Amino acid sequence: xxxxxxxxHNLGMMLQVEDKAKELVLQMQQGFKDVKxxxxxLPRRQRVYIEDCSDSWLTxxxxxxxxxxxxxxxxxxxxxxxGGRIIEKALLQRPGPRLVDGARYLYGWxxxxxx
Numbered sequence: 219x220x221x222x223x224x225x226x227h228n229l230g231m232m233l234q235v236e237d238k239a240k241e242l243v244l245q246m247q248q249g250f251k252d253v254k255x256x257x258x259x260l261p262r263r264q265r266v267y268i269e270d271c272s273d274s275w276l277t278x279x280x281x282x283x284x285x286x287x288x289x290x291x292x293x294x295x296x297x298x299x300x301g302g303r304i305i306e307k308a309l310l311q312r313p314g315p316r317l318v319d320g321a322r323y324l325y326g327w328x329x330x331x332x333x
Contacts, residue, residue: 219250219275222313242315249318250282257284257325264328268310276310279317283324 223243230239266285268276280287309320 219246219278219317222275222317223247225313246315246318250279250321253284253318253321253325254282257282257328260284260328260332262332264331266324266327275313275317279310279321280324283321284328285324 223246226239226243226246227236230236230242263284263286265288266280267288267290268280277287309316309323
């Protein structure tokens, strides 16, 4: 995720909107911090299968959300794949502010699954 923050900072410099870029990074950091605080209260990590989990930040976002990404769908508590729960790919597979929404979504599933 730090690479994403750096990318946003660099784009802000190139476009001469450094203050906006810094504000966006701070909003993302706060959003992830809020999700991590909530997910820390879960009694255990839910296992989730995410189809095409090749993006390096995806596992980090899942960890923040209180879930563990597994590579075998049969070992998952729930699935983000064909036939399982569907999540908008843009929430997890595009580097940027939507990753915070993806973390919130995954946390919501984990919470719902455990209660």
